[in-house]
Amino acid sequence: MKIHIDIDCFFVSAARLQDASLEHKAVVIGGRSDTKIFSQDAKSQTVNFENSGSFVPTFYKAYEKKDDDIESFLENGRLRGILTTASYEARAYGIKTAMTLKEAKELCPELIIKAPNMSLYQELSHKLHDFLSLKIPLIEQASIDEFYGDLQGWIEDEDIAPFISNLKNEIKKELGLPVSIGAAKTRYIAKLATSWAKPFGCKVITPSDFDTFVNPIKVENFAGVGKSMRTKLHESKIYTLGELRKRRGTLESWGPYAKELYKRVNGESDAEIETKHKRKSIGISRTFDPLFDRVELKRRVSVLARHLSFAILKLDVIPTVFHLGISYEMNQKSHQNISLAELFTENKFNSLCQTLFKEADRQRRLRVIRLSITCSSFTRNSKKELSLIGFHDEQKMHKLTKSTHSLREKYGIDTLKWGSEI
Incomplete structure (x- = not known):
């Protein structure tokens, strides 16, 4: 389980x-x-x-x-x-x-x-991960406050209930943290069980009580059902997971994501426990009081780009997909994307972000309340090859970027700033 x-x-x-x-x-x-x-x-x-x-x-x-x-x-x-x-x-x-x-x-x-x-949360999360690693062979940290474990071949199914109950109490005793634990044949149903175990409880879903537990639950309470999927399900008169399980044909006609969702709800799909996760994207965003001044907004884009550049270099990856989003007052939004398979340099990244902002800013009569920049599709994970055009010059700039990064590592991200930020 x-x-x-x-x-x-x-x-x-x-x-x-x-x-x-x-x-x-x-x-x-x-x-x-x-x-x-x-x-x-x-x-x-x-x-x-x-x-x-x-x-x-x-x-x-x-x-x-x-x-x-x-x-x-x-x-x-x-x-x-x-x-x-x-x-x-x-x-x-x-x-x-x-x-x-x-x-x-x-x-x-x-x-x-x-x-x-945040420093305390990180410390406690690490301590819990280390503690769980002593109790369970395979542990996956899904987020700062949630973990998955695989008990297959370690704990017999009939012993799962007392095992997780004891584990819950041991965590409380050793770390002072109250946890809730769900158990099932798949990770997706186990997560669902945890929601019903809260607070400070345990819930085991066996094959014999699967239908009784799953069927009455509202579709929006299943992880992976967002606002758009919930709306789509409701429009098709599907309100509970039991109703969803009866509409396999409907879900499969909606495409791969809905087809996979059906399998997860029905307990047919699972995923292995991943002890190590590879980061697939990284971003930075800030929300602020409504601001109309486009010169100041461009300056803020440079500030965000500098911080994100530092993180990208620290991760030692080369992103190839770039996204800039703008949120305006009156609930208006806009964004711009670009794919670019070239060596990463801070100077080029800052210029790219400025271009994306200019193209994304389609509501120039409105004030902006949020800016976000996200980078993804790292070359270590994607199949893209870096362009060789101007590669020699790019290497020089990349070396300069690395030197700048070293200074910031030692003295802080704000040690060196772009002139446009001042």
């Missing part, structure tokens, strides 16, 4: 390890886009490549503890930011992830708001 382990309210649970007075109280962890990287006196960011997950950025600032964490989210007397994690006590008030802190505070005036501590 496969098992899925998920830390309950991870960021809140981490805060409670540092402050026991937060136990059994309505607590949330706030999140706010770090727009200080655009300021002239910006401090260097910490780069995270190891763990991912919701609200886990690639770039983040080291945590600075404050006596009152709510001050981190106050600006001119206004409470700014969104909610990244809520305790179960907070959820009882109707507070949900991604809700604004202002809305959450209105629902629960006694709500305790804590600032994030």
Whole structure:
């Protein structure tokens, strides 16, 4: 059997390890886009490549503890930011992830708001991974707070329930972290079982109770069913997983993704446990107050490009697909992509991002509230070959880029900046 382990309210649970007075109280962890990287006196960011997950950025600032964490989210007397994690006590008030802190505070005036501590989350995630590696032969870290394990040939099926119950209790005792664990024949159903085990529970799905468990669940509660797929399913009068399982022909007619989704729901498809993941893409984005000034926006594109360039060089990969996205006020969006199989240099990357911004900025009468840059299809993973046109000159620039990167590695990402940023 496969098992899925998920830390309950991870960021809140981490805060409670540092402050026991937060136990059994309505607590949330706030999140706010770090727009200080655009300021002239910006401090260097910490780069995270190891763990991912919701609200886990690639770039983040080291945590600075404050006596009152709510001050981190106050600006001119206004409470700014969104909610990244809520305790179960907070959820009882109707507070949900991604809700604004202002809305959450209105629902629960006694709500305790804590600032994030990414360094602590990374440390605890590593400790849990190391602990699980001692208990289970094959462990896959899916994100900063969730793991998969393969118990096939290690634990007999009839012993799965006591094994995961003991494992849950041992994690709580050794690390102080509450986890929920689901077990099933496939990783996808195991993850589904974890959702029903929360909080601090265990759920084993055997072949005999598969139908009883799976069929009543709403389609949107299955991992992989996004907004568009949910809409498509609902339009076809498919609201539960049981109804989906009866419509194999319908799903298969929608293409490969829907066909695979059917197999996952039906317990026919599984994937091996991957102990090591290869990163397939990397990106950076920032949300800020509505801004119309295109000169300043171009400057901010350069700042984001510089940070992302540092990460790409640190990963030692050559991306060949580039994406720049713009979010405007009034819920308008635009984006531009390009494929380019050439040696990576920071100078060329910055110019490329400026070109993508110019082409993507199709709503020039509107103010911009978000910029994002993503790079993918690394040459180590793609079948693309690098262009030989101008390769000699590109090698010189690549060497200069490497030298620049070495200085930033030693003294910080903000040691060297583009003139256009100042």
